[in-house]
Amino acid sequence: MARPRKPLLSRERIVETASALVDAEGLDAVSTRRLAAELGVSGPSLYNHFRNKDEILDAVADAVSARVDLSMFDEDDDRDWRTALHDWAVSYRAALSAHPNTVPVLARGPGRRPAGLKVADAVFGAMVRAGWPPAQATRIGALMRYFITGSALGSFARGFVDDATAYDPADYPHLGQAHLLADRQEQVDQGAFETGLEALLDGLALQYGTVRHGATLRSTPKRP
Amino acid sequence: MARPRKPLLSRERIVETASALVDAEGLDAVSTRRLAAELGVSGPSLYNHFRNKDEILDAVADAVSARVDLSMFDEDDDRDWRTALHDWAVSYRAALSAHPNTVPVLARGPGRRPAGLKVADAVFGAMVRAGWPPAQATRIGALMRYFITGSALGSFARGFVDDATAYDPADYPHLGQAHLLADRQEQVDQGAFETGLEALLDGLALQYGTVRHGATLRSTPKRP
DNA sequence: ACCTGAACACCGTTCAAGT
């Protein structure tokens, strides 16, 4: 066969196929050989388009970051910082939940992934514009990421096993119903995320008041 | 050689050696063959003590969970729920930071790991005792885990590359100093963790007030 | 019971060879 007149592969096609494979069968299912087979080529062909497997997975993860809504951080958007942060967090979590298998890659940090960096940049810029001191703006970007990726990665409920005998009441007196968590995993995680997000924003609003007394109207968060 | 009169291996020795290997060279360095070589045996020997490699890594991760202080959740400890939650979070994060390479395993959830389950059990029990409704106590355990593991896993600062040319100001107008983050990573992550933890606890305290008016003195959080 | 070597079905990546 050798070189075809029209390339068989492209970065886009590789990322698309890899994403589908990750979504369907998990990160471990992606081997260069398996992915190549899925694409109808031989394993080493991939190395004409990516330096190594990690770069492929980074691109897959970045495609998820690219789907996070950032419009709330636009300069001419009129949401206050609290609402913007809230809406962003919800959108971020939704993007991750849609592709849970990619979260371990995303959680490593933005690194050199362009979309991941764009997210970090947008949050930081908007917080500074809202009146947060730069050092605090950096912290807010970080701590929100902790919470959001943590919630997508370590799905609390899914972490328990759906097996009544796994949790001996003698060992874990308060986990009597833990095996039921596997059932309502979606709801528990959703509820914990919402509770945590509200608490986080309430707490930040409190700090905002003490850090900055002369906040403009636009920057002032309104509590619901 | 075959079977020696005194066993060459034990679960403890395997976990110890695996932990050291994970700490020193990361999760990827642990292959059954490499680990066995480190222990002076052949690869398949490990299967006499663990069902598979994942069980070994689970045990390594659980050893980290076992080092998390839970004394603040004892029935006769006199810390209020806010202080207890705070002290626990700090201790939890310290345990994870001491063994950052194990965090991806821990973040999967407690599963069947005894120490991980003991942690979940203790938090839940203490929150219920402090007057939180059970559903909220579950959520608190989950959201705290999100934040803590998220902060240990996705070290925000380490996620950036220490390379001034990596972040073009045209693409990321607010990330001018991002490459410096790699330098002060420890401080940034520490600061973000503390800021986030305070915000989270402040927010929860606010909720506690509305959820439960008749809180006892012992359960009432005092804001610093 | 607990270890061994051999074997199976895989890996990621490099590289010379082909067009």
Added chain:
DNA sequence: ACCTGAACACCGTTCAAGT
């Protein structure tokens, strides 16, 4: 430039054989 097969140095796990 872009694909191939062959090759290298690995994997996790099973299993019969040894004591």
